[in-house]
Each structure stands twice: as structure tokens, then as C-alpha cells.
Amino acid sequence: MTSANCPRCGGRLARDNDSGRCAPCQAAERDRLNAPPAVPASFWNHKPVRQALASRHLGRVIRAYRFHPYHGRAALSQTVVAGWLGITQAQLSRVENGSPVVHLDRLAHWAKILGIPEALLWFRLPDARLSSSGDTARRTAVPEPDCDNRRNLVGSSTLPVSFEIPTEEVVTTDRRQFHALAALAGLGSIGEWGFHATFADESPSISLEDVRLASSLVREFRQADAVAGANQLCDIAIHVHGRLSSWATKARYSRDVGEALQASLADLAAQTAWLAIDANRRAAARPYLNDAITRARLVDDPQVEVRALAQLALLTRESQPTESLHCADAAFRISAGWATPRLRTLLHLRRACAFAALQDRSAFEREMRKARQELERGPHESDPEFIHFVNFQEVQGLEALSFLSLDQPRRAAGALRDAITNSSPAYRRNQVYYRMRLAEATHREGDINQAALMALDLIPEVKQMDSRRVTRHLADIRSTLGQVPRPTAPVRDFIEAFDSEAVR
Structure with missing residues (x-):
């Protein structure tokens, strides 16, 4: 095939056609801004694509995909492909040029979106049929390694954590009490998911589907807490985190599932810490934050680490304001280069509250100005889920609490x-x-x-x-x-x- 032929269908191109695609193919691909095109099987035999797949680096695969001649003389832009994947252009640039992505859920999700044949992948896609199956089916969904990759199977004995949850907080809730607490907290779907049964059974293996269910529970905790508070939720979160942690110490799973499991446990630990704070069990919150930071570092998840540090700044702002300030500063450093305006708003608020507790009025006012300036920039498509509450009310509310710390009740x-x-x-x-x-x-x-x-x-x-x-x-x-x-x-x-x- 020569450059005078359409790379998509092989048809001859007119001399004045400078688009690299014939008219029918251009018409068929007009919606490519919304979704990836359906590509033929021969698409994946393109040498740069095969080399990228052999490197086991999905970022390189995406880059080879974008520059494939099938798309015409002009490569697909990072902005277009990032839109398909649900990330920003800057994030896609880091994916393409940075270290390989190791989170199995991201790998599987992006591979499905691009339509990469499973036979060409170095990891297994979760079986869609298992999403509605019972616990037994889910437990058989653990990816089985080949003989050369068996050494990658890990148990959590090789993944350290920074503390042990008190046993009495984990094992005293029976199944009936667990579901009663879930009903009181408005989490009826827990019964459908069967979390308690799954964790209590202590299956010898953990699947990616189990990890995804745990991650879904974090979102439900967050939504229910915003409406009613955390007393009952805290008990459930402590119980689930303890069960999942205990299960992880005994079960076996692939390295990819292990990465996703640690990330999910980190997020769950951070959410449990916040629920403990709202339930006025502040002493119980810090160990979970330490655990979240440790696990986030194990899997290189800066978002969860920043979230935990922001919560630690909140936890210590009254009793240890200097430490609170250090936590906010550390969160700023870690998020440099990727923090969205709303995340920077939250971190400026954390610094402002710490300065107020330290009775530094000028520094407090400076940080409040910066927080408002960032908030005015509006939401961003890359906003982390955990900053959903950062809005005008939160800025005004935290400013008011700082005025109380500064003994200015009228302004508060x-x-x-x-x-x-x-x-x-x-x-x-x-x-x-x-x-x-x-x-x-x-x-x-x-x-x-x-x-x-x-x-x-x-x-x-x-x-x-x-x-x-x-x-x-x-x-x-x-x-x-x-x-x-x-x-x-x-x-x-x-x-x-x-x-x-x-x-x-």
C-alpha cells in the first residue's frame, strides 16, 4: 500500500486529498472525538504497536495507537485520546512518558476502551460475567500466573503496614449486627455485595472484583457520611477494613491484584480515619492515617497520600498546629505539578487553620486569600473524589472556625x-x-x-x-x-x- 491509498480501507485517494483518509472513511470516523474507532485485527500487527505491547508499558502502547497510520496522516492528539480514557492531556502525557502503569484496574479499563485484544495483553481482563455472580464465582476470578510469573504471587506478608488494628474492634461484630448497622447507616447495598460474608469466609485468594467492591464501599461511606454523620459508619468501616486487612494477610493474589488491593486499603483507611474524626473518636483516626500513607507509598499513589496528609492536618490543627502546618506543606510538595485548583484550595485552608491556631493572623489571612483565588478558578475534570466537599460553604465555614481560634466571634x-x-x-x-x-x-x-x-x-x-x-x-x-x-x-x-x- 502506498501513501496514495487510504490506510483504513485501502481505497485510492484523490490527488487533492490531503487528509490521508477517503471520504467514506472520514464520514465513518467523524465521531472519533467521542469514542475510539472500531479497528480491524490487522491494526494490532503494526510493528510499533507490537513493540510497545512487548515492552509491557501501556503508555507506549497508547502512543503507538495514536500514531498508527490507520488514523490518517495526522496522529490522534493526546487531548482526544485522554478524553476517551477519562483523564487529562497532562495525565496522558505522564502515562506515555513515565514509568509503566501497574494498577490492574486502570490497565484493564484503558485496554477495554481501546479494544486491545486480550490475547496481546500481559495481564488478564476481568471476566464481565463475574460482575453479577456470587462470592464463589468472584473468588475464582483471580488471574492465574503462568509458570514464568509464579514468583510474582505475593501475600501481604511481603507488604508491610504501619500498625495493627486492635482485635476487639474487628471481630466483635457478627453478621446480623453488621447488616443492622449497614441498614441504620443507609447502606443497603452492602447486603447485596456480601462483604461481610466474603471477608469472613477467608477465601484462599483475592480477585480484582473483590478489590473493586471494596473501593465502591468507600464511595458509599463518603456519600452517607455527608448526609447523616459517621457514628454507625465508623463501626462498619473499622470492621470492613479489619476484615479485608486480615484476609489479605492470609490470601494469595497476583502482583497486579496486590497493587490494586493496597491502593484500595489505603483509600479505605483514609475514609475510616475521617469517619473516626466525625464520630469524635479522634485517637482512633491517626493509626488509620498512618496506614493510608504507608500503603499509598507502597503503590505510588500520591492522591491517597495527599488526602491522608490533609486529614492529618485537620486532626492536629487544634492540639498540634505546628505539625498540622507541616502536614499541609508536605501535601503541597507531593501534589506539586498535578494538584487541581480545588485541591490547592483545601490545602491552603489547612494551612490557614493551622496559622490561626498559632495566632499568626497575617499568615492566616494570606492563606485565606489564596484559598479563595484557587476556588474561583472552578472545578477541574481531574479533581480527586475526596475533595467533593470543597466549595464556598467549606471556605466560609473553615474561615469562621479560624476566627473563633483567633478570638474574633463577631467575624466568625x-x-x-x-x-x-x-x-x-x-x-x-x-x-x-x-x-x-x-x-x-x-x-x-x-x-x-x-x-x-x-x-x-x-x-x-x-x-x-x-x-x-x-x-x-x-x-x-x-x-x-x-x-x-x-x-x-x-x-x-x-x-x-x-x-x-x-x-x-
Whole structure:
């Protein structure tokens, strides 16, 4: 075939055709911006593609795919292919030119999108039929290595973790109690997934499908917590993390599944830590954050590491503000070059809160300005899932808490009113929490009666919450108002209602 022929169909090209494709092929490929074209089997016999496949580097395969003559004289742009893969052009550039991708879920997903024949791959695609099967079917889905690759089978004994979860927190929940907790937390799908049964059975092998189910549970935790709080969720997360960690110490799995498993455990540990914070079990949160950082480093997952460091900055901002600042600085360093505006917003907020706790007002105001500037740049397609809550309300709310640290209750009250006005139904827990802190700020301004009335109105909503972080602040208001020498009627009404409703 010469350059005068269409590389797609072999038809003769007109002399004035400078596109490299005949008219019918151009018409057939007009939607290539939305999805990859259907390519013939001979496409994969192109020498650069075969060499890239032999190198076991999917980034090189994607580059060879883009430059294949089948697409015409002009190669497919990184922007177009990145759109197919659900990533940015910059991310695709790093995939093509960086070290090989090792996460099996990414490899399998991208290979399926591009339509690479499974026989040419150096890893196995998960069987789609297993996605709706029971636990037995899922357990047989573990990729079996060939004889030359058996040394790549690993157990978690070769993958260190930074702490051991207390046994009593892991094994005391039986199956009935587990599903009762799931129902209370609004996680009905747990019963369908059979997580408890799967982990309790301790199958001798772990499949990629099991790892994916665990990752899905993290998303459900995040959504349920935003609505109601984390008391029940925390128990479930601790239980699931403990079961999965225990299972991983005994099971066998391929190296690719091991990479995905460690990444999933890291994400689950970070989510468990946040649930512990919201459940006012702050001492329990730090070991999970340490575990998340360790596992994230094992599999080179900077997003999870940054998430854990940002949460560690939150955890320590009041008790150890200098450490909180160091954690935020470390997160900035790790995310340099890929952090999106909203992620930088969060990290500037973490630094601002730490500076406020250190009583450094000028540094606090500087970081708040930077946080707002980043937020105004808007969302980005590469935003990590864990920063879903970073919005105007969060900026106003954290600024208000910092004003309280700086003993400026009037400014805190103003910022809290703005945060409450700009609330979202998806973050009902945050709405109640900021209203609680507004009552606190109002009391610190000196308006005791108004603070008592605001706290009284909150009692029914707080009882519907499942967040000890929220109830603790209401209890603090009760304790403070209970010390008023001559309580007024609003104060007495609040104390009576609080005590009779047994808000704890």
C-alpha cells in the first residue's frame, strides 16, 4: 500500500486529498472525538504497536495507537485520546512518558476502551460475567500466573503496614449486627455485595472484583457520611477494613491484584480515619492515617497520600498546629505539578487553620486569600473524589472556625451565616454543624439568649444526625449555658429540652 491509498480501507485517494483518509472513511470516523474507532485485527500487527505491547508499558502502547497510520496522516492528539480514557492531556502525557502503569484496574479499563485484544495483553481482563455472580464465582476470578510469573504471587506478608488494628474492634461484630448497622447507616447495598460474608469466609485468594467492591464501599461511606454523620459508619468501616486487612494477610493474589488491593486499603483507611474524626473518636483516626500513607507509598499513589496528609492536618490543627502546618506543606510538595485548583484550595485552608491556631493572623489571612483565588478558578475534570466537599460553604465555614481560634466571634458569626446561606442538601451534616458553631459564636459575642434559642432549635435536627462531632458541640453549649449564674427563660428552656431529650 502506498501513501496514495487510504490506510483504513485501502481505497485510492484523490490527488487533492490531503487528509490521508477517503471520504467514506472520514464520514465513518467523524465521531472519533467521542469514542475510539472500531479497528480491524490487522491494526494490532503494526510493528510499533507490537513493540510497545512487548515492552509491557501501556503508555507506549497508547502512543503507538495514536500514531498508527490507520488514523490518517495526522496522529490522534493526546487531548482526544485522554478524553476517551477519562483523564487529562497532562495525565496522558505522564502515562506515555513515565514509568509503566501497574494498577490492574486502570490497565484493564484503558485496554477495554481501546479494544486491545486480550490475547496481546500481559495481564488478564476481568471476566464481565463475574460482575453479577456470587462470592464463589468472584473468588475464582483471580488471574492465574503462568509458570514464568509464579514468583510474582505475593501475600501481604511481603507488604508491610504501619500498625495493627486492635482485635476487639474487628471481630466483635457478627453478621446480623453488621447488616443492622449497614441498614441504620443507609447502606443497603452492602447486603447485596456480601462483604461481610466474603471477608469472613477467608477465601484462599483475592480477585480484582473483590478489590473493586471494596473501593465502591468507600464511595458509599463518603456519600452517607455527608448526609447523616459517621457514628454507625465508623463501626462498619473499622470492621470492613479489619476484615479485608486480615484476609489479605492470609490470601494469595497476583502482583497486579496486590497493587490494586493496597491502593484500595489505603483509600479505605483514609475514609475510616475521617469517619473516626466525625464520630469524635479522634485517637482512633491517626493509626488509620498512618496506614493510608504507608500503603499509598507502597503503590505510588500520591492522591491517597495527599488526602491522608490533609486529614492529618485537620486532626492536629487544634492540639498540634505546628505539625498540622507541616502536614499541609508536605501535601503541597507531593501534589506539586498535578494538584487541581480545588485541591490547592483545601490545602491552603489547612494551612490557614493551622496559622490561626498559632495566632499568626497575617499568615492566616494570606492563606485565606489564596484559598479563595484557587476556588474561583472552578472545578477541574481531574479533581480527586475526596475533595467533593470543597466549595464556598467549606471556605466560609473553615474561615469562621479560624476566627473563633483567633478570638474574633463577631467575624466568625458573619462567616458562619454566609456558610449556612450557601449550603447544599447533599451536605446536611455540615449545615447542622455550622449552625451549631454559629450558636457558639453568638454566645461568645455575649448574646446568651439568642445562643440558647438557636441551640434549642437545633435539638431535633441533631438527634437525627449520626455525628458525635456535632452532638459534642451541642453538649459543650449545654455545659457553658449551665454555668450561667442567673439563667434566663431561653437558657432554662434549652437546658430542660437538652436533658429531657438525652442528646448525647
